[in-house]
Amino acid sequence: MYFVYVLECGDKSLYTGITTDIRRRLAEHKAGAGGHYTRARGARNIRYTEKHPDRSSASKREAAIKRLSRRQKLSLISR
Numbered sequence: 001m002y003f004v005y006v007l008e009c010g011d012k013s014l015y016t017g018i019t020t021d022i023r024r025r026l027a028e029h030k031a032g033a034g035g036h037y038t039r040a041r042g043a044r045n046i047r048y049t050e051k052h053p054d055r056s057s058a059s060k061r062e063a064a065i066k067r068l069s070r071r072q073k074l075s076l077i078s079r
Contacts, residue, residue, distance in 0.1 A: 002058035004050045010042030016065045018058040048077045
């Protein structure tokens with residue numbers, strides 16, 4: 001099982017990623033080990049998640065979400 005997630009950063013920007021363990025990945029982001037983007041901006045909290053059966057479908061959905069505008073991402077999060 002894979003998860004696509006949208007994380008809110010300290011500067012209010014949104015980061016999209018995939019993982020098999022949401023709690024572990026958030027802890028990594030908060031510890032500064034989750035990637036350059038979140039290390040530079042700080043990680044606040046996970047704002048959105050979706051379950052996917054495999055890495056392929058999760059990666060495709062991650063790419064689709066990353067193509068959305070900020071406004072569209074905020075609309076997705078508020079559902």
